[in-house]
Amino acid sequence: xIETYFGANLLSxxxxxxxxxxxGIAFGWxxxxxxxxxxxxxxxxxxxxxxxxxxxxxxxxxxxxLGLLILFNLGLISPESIYFPETFWGAQIIGGLxxxxxxxxGGWCPGTAAVGAVSGKFDALIFLFGAGLGSMAFSESFDMIxxxxxxxxxxxxxxxxxLGLPVGQFALLLTLVAIAAFWISELIETKFDFxxxxxxxxxxxVFSLAILIVASGISVLPARSVMGTATTALSGLPEVYEAISxxxxxxxxxxxxxxxxxxxxxxxxxxxxTLEEYxxxxxxxxxxxxxxxxxxxxxxxxxxxxxxxxxxxxxxPAQMWVVLRLKGxxxxxxxxxxxxxxxxxxxxxxxxxTEALSQxxxxxxxxxxxxxxxxxxxxxxxxxxxxxxxxxKAKNWSLSPxxxxxxxxxxxxxxxxxxxxxxxxxxxxxxxxxxxxxIENLRGNVGGMPxxxxxxxxxxxxxxxxxxxxxxxxxIVDDKIRNATLLAAALNKVGHAELTILNGGxxxxxxxxxxxxxxxxxxxxxxxxxxxxxxxxIIDTEELYEKALAKKVRIVDARPSExxxxxxxxxxxxxxIPWALNRxxxxxxxxxxxxxxRPAEELKNDYIALLGTDSxxxxxxxxxxxxxxxxxxxxxxxxxxxxxxxxxxYDGSWTIWAADERLPxxx
Amino acid sequence: MQENKINSYMNPYLAGFxxxxxxxxxxxxxxxxxxxxxxxxxISAWCGLCVSPDHFLKSEYFGAWGENPTGYYxxxxxxxxxxxxxxxxxxxxxISIETERGNSFGAWSRLWLALSxxxxxxxxxxxxxxxxxxxALTGTALLLSGSIVFLLCVFAGGYLAxxxxxxxxxx
Numbered sequence: 001x002i003e004t005y006f007g008a009n010l011l012s013x014x015x016x017x018x019x020x021x022x023x024g025i026a027f028g029w030x031x032x033x034x035x036x037x038x039x040x041x042x043x044x045x046x047x048x049x050x051x052x053x054x055x056x057x058x059x060x061x062x063x064x065x066l067g068l069l070i071l072f073n074l075g076l077i078s079p080e081s082i083y084f085p086e087t088f089w090g091a092q093i094i095g096g097l098x099x100x101x102x103x104x105x106g107g108w109c110p111g112t113a114a115v116g117a118v119s120g121k122f123d124a125l126i127f128l129f130g131a132g133l134g135s136m137a138f139s140e141s142f143d144m145i146x147x148x149x150x151x152x153x154x155x156x157x158x159x160x161x162x163l164g165l166p167v168g169q170f171a172l173l174l175t176l177v178a179i180a181a182f183w184i185s186e187l188i189e190t191k192f193d194f195x196x197x198x199x200x201x202x203x204x205x206v207f208s209l210a211i212l213i214v215a216s217g218i219s220v221l222p223a224r225s226v227m228g229t230a231t232t233a234l235s236g237l238p239e240v241y242e243a244i245s246x247x248x249x250x251x252x253x254x255x256x257x258x259x260x261x262x263x264x265x266x267x268x269x270x271x272x273x274t275l276e277e278y279x280x281x282x283x284x285x286x287x288x289x290x291x292x293x294x295x296x297x298x299x300x301x302x303x304x305x306x307x308x309x310x311x312x313x314x315x316x317p318a319q320m321w322v323v324l325r326l327k328g329x330x331x332x333x334x335x336x337x338x339x340x341x342x343x344x345x346x347x348x349x350x351x352x353x354t355e356a357l358s359q360x361x362x363x364x365x366x367x368x369x370x371x372x373x374x375x376x377x378x379x380x381x382x383x384x385x386x387x388x389x390x391x392x393k394a395k396n397w398s399l400s401p402x403x404x405x406x407x408x409x410x411x412x413x414x415x416x417x418x419x420x421x422x423x424x425x426x427x428x429x430x431x432x433x434x435x436x437x438x439i440e441n442l443r444g445n446v447g448g449m450p451x452x453x454x455x456x457x458x459x460x461x462x463x464x465x466x467x468x469x470x471x472x473x474x475x476i477v478d479d480k481i482r483n484a485t486l487l488a489a490a491l492n493k494v495g496h497a498e499l500t501i502l503n504g505g506x507x508x509x510x511x512x513x514x515x516x517x518x519x520x521x522x523x524x525x526x527x528x529x530x531x532x533x534x535x536x537x538i539i540d541t542e543e544l545y546e547k548a549l550a551k552k553v554r555i556v557d558a559r560p561s562e563x564x565x566x567x568x569x570x571x572x573x574x575x576x577i578p579w580a581l582n583r584x585x586x587x588x589x590x591x592x593x594x595x596x597x598r599p600a601e602e603l604k605n606d607y608i609a610l611l612g613t614d615s616x617x618x619x620x621x622x623x624x625x626x627x628x629x630x631x632x633x634x635x636x637x638x639x640x641x642x643x644x645x646x647x648x649x650y651d652g653s654w655t656i657w658a659a660d661e662r663l664p665x666x667x
Numbered sequence: 668m669q670e671n672k673i674n675s676y677m678n679p680y681l682a683g684f685x686x687x688x689x690x691x692x693x694x695x696x697x698x699x700x701x702x703x704x705x706x707x708x709x710i711s712a713w714c715g716l717c718v719s720p721d722h723f724l725k726s727e728y729f730g731a732w733g734e735n736p737t738g739y740y741x742x743x744x745x746x747x748x749x750x751x752x753x754x755x756x757x758x759x760x761x762i763s764i765e766t767e768r769g770n771s772f773g774a775w776s777r778l779w780l781a782l783s784x785x786x787x788x789x790x791x792x793x794x795x796x797x798x799x800x801x802x803a804l805t806g807t808a809l810l811l812s813g814s815i816v817f818l819l820c821v822f823a824g825g826y827l828a829x830x831x832x833x834x835x836x837x838x
Binding site: 002004005006007011012016017018019020021022023024025026027028029030031032033034035037038039040041043045046047052055056057058059060061062063064065067068071077081082083084085086087088089091092093094095096097098099100101102103104105106107108109110111112113114115116117118119120121122123124126127128129130131132133134135136137138139140142143145146148149154156157158159160161162167170171174182203204207313315 | 689712749751
């Protein structure tokens with residue numbers, strides 16, 4: 001018995017690719033020899049000029065069909081080793097009609113155009129380009145086309161079954177039709193000159209006779225109508241399509257996690273990945289079967305509530321789903337988005353999630369993680385195995401811009417708290433483990449300009465001494481939110497990836513009666529290196545002047561309105577940078593606790609009204625105030641909380657602008 | 668001259684017989700028939716991924732082929748077709764750079780028709796899950812109902828449209 005690559009499920013292997021290449025070479029050679037490297041010759045059939053297409057195609061079809069029936073009958077190859085494409089009446093009728101129109105307009109079909117193109121036919125090359133575009137157009141409009149693509153789905157259907165004939169008799173009938181078609185073609189080409197036709201086609205006598213003998217032989221053989229066996233195996237297909245359309249084919253990772261943790265349903269998970277991957281890590285309780293014995297292995301689970309197939313993605317489980325459905329399994333489901341989806345939506349730690357989570361949600365995630373990840377499997381030192389870079393994404397995850405007391409309390413052991421309050425407030429009571437950092441250590445005179453954030457190297461040095469590391473997830477705790485945002489700006493200047501602010505500050509922690517500590521933790525110093533170019537969000541006076549002059553930026557002035565208008569003069573001159581908009585920082589905060597931001601939704605509406613654009617806009621926005629302190633808060637609100645992409649911080653602010661007599665001032 | 672040129676092609680029945688043997692070999696070795704449009708669509712998907720990977724990986728049709736759409740046997744078969752066609756044309760001295768058309772028909776008009784025909788054929792072969800190779804030739808040899816209907820519809824569509832584009836072959 002011959003085993004094909006399809007039968008062995010090796011069609012995507014290297015040897016199969018090489019075989020396909022060689023068969024392709026023979027295919028291309030035959031097409032060219034037949035003269036199909038010429039669009040004129042191909043089109044001939046549609047004008048009854050040159051019937052070569054019909055002759056060659058029909059000869060090939062009869063040869064292959066009879067040859068295959070012989071091989072089946074001799075038992076040399078099994079129909080299970082052959083891929084029989086399914087019939088979709090609607091798709092094939094519409095597709096066929098369209099194809100015929102395109103064929104006659106373009107003068108080529110895909111295979112012959114490939115041959116034509118390498119024979120130097122320019123029109124063939126253009127045709128191929130068009131066909132590529134057409135394929136893409138199909139993919140792009142697939143949403144719309146899908147009903148037609150699936151129209152008339154009927155599984156594998158054989159024409160002799162539809163006609164009610166034994167396969168052998170149908171083969172003989174087809175052969176007779178072919179012979180008749182050949183002779184009619186010859187007569188058409190000779191304009192019904194019988195003598196000329198007979199003289200021209202000596203080879204045809206031999207060929208006609210040969211196929212007639214073979215076909216007759218097949219038709220009288222005992223009807224081992226082996227092609228028919230495939231029909232019964234695949235007759236369940238329409239039902240399968242229906243199941244897909246009713247979305248009864250998959251289960252979301254979150255639903256699976258809930259059902260598994262609840263433990264009420266009978267669920268068996270089947271790992272469709274390689275055995276090595278299975279041994280490395282699998283869903284607790286999952287089974288792994290060799291491909292050929294999956295159906296047999298799963299038989300005892302037929303009465304389970306769910307059989308869930310999973311892999312890294314969904315392609316292999318989807319294929320197996322179809323096989324199992326056809327074998328009569330009604331309870332099979334594919335894990336949507338595979339393990340990638342599971343890791344993203346179920347197993348991602350709460351601390352790494354950007355969305356706001358309630359305590360209940362966090363507890364559920366913890367439950368899931370302990371169910372899936374603490375089953376005693378050896379998965380190396382990491383808590384999770386590395387699946388095709390799923391975990392590497394962690395670098396791009398960032399904490400939400402603000403966290404609340406509950407979140408902080410349940411994540412205490414995962415974060416590094418920095419307390420910006422001065423003495424004696426810090427020493428007399430702080431959140432356990434919080435380290436003290438006075439923001440004035442991060443500012444100073446830079447190039448004659450007072451109260452500027454220090455250069456990145458110096459900020460990094462301060463962080464190193466405090467024992468802060470680049471991969472720390474920092475939560476800033478303050479008693480004045482401007483101090484927290486200024487620290488955030490300093491951290492941003494060295495490119496720190498993960499930071500957030502406790503909304504409400506230490507006051508909120510104390511008000512919630514959470515535990516307070518007075519002890520100091522010793523912490524080894526670190527070697528903090530600033531990220532190259534991370535300080536580009538700081539804008540200097542010169543750049544701001546040029547952009548303001550060209551009206552290329554929106555400037556948000558965070559000072560009180562008296563200073564903005566010039567009624568109150570605190571620096572060299574009174575007033576504001578021309579075209580600046582006024583938004584006093586206090587308006588961002590709750591009246592009762594000035595360490596607490598107003599709800600993001602309110603802030604969002606305020607800033608849309610102020611700037612005339614929401615966070616989807618790409619306009620450059622500059623935050624400025626008196627010394628750059630309040631401006632850091634405006635920067636944090638616009639950039640982190642509201643998500644405006646292009647927000648810069650004018651660190652020098654009014655102190656520097658007002659002192660430079662050359663710069664314009666507006667009152 | 669014209670007569671000579673046609674005669675220099677292989678006897679169509681012999682060519683058909685050899686093509687049939689090739690198809691049979693494909694069944695026996697690969698377990699599948701011949702195909703061309705699928706390889707072309709894979710190349711199209713590959714181009715799409717080069718331009719906008721996110722978009723095409725998310726699309727339901729091309730996206731299903733993953734990040735490496737050309738890792739597919741029919742892509743290699745199409746490359747083979749080009750090689751085989753080239754070797755054959757070379758050995759029979761039939762390579763000539765030209766835009767094939769009737770003498771009284773403009774080259775640009777012919778190319779426009781080739782392009783439009785190509786787009787329609789590319790689209791239609793995705794809809795029907797195959798072209799003249801994968802459906803008409805392979806499917807008919809397997810005696811599949813849908814493929815035979817496809818073949819009949821191709822000719823129906825072709826004969827319906829033939830009249831309107833006949834001028835491209837007028838000498």
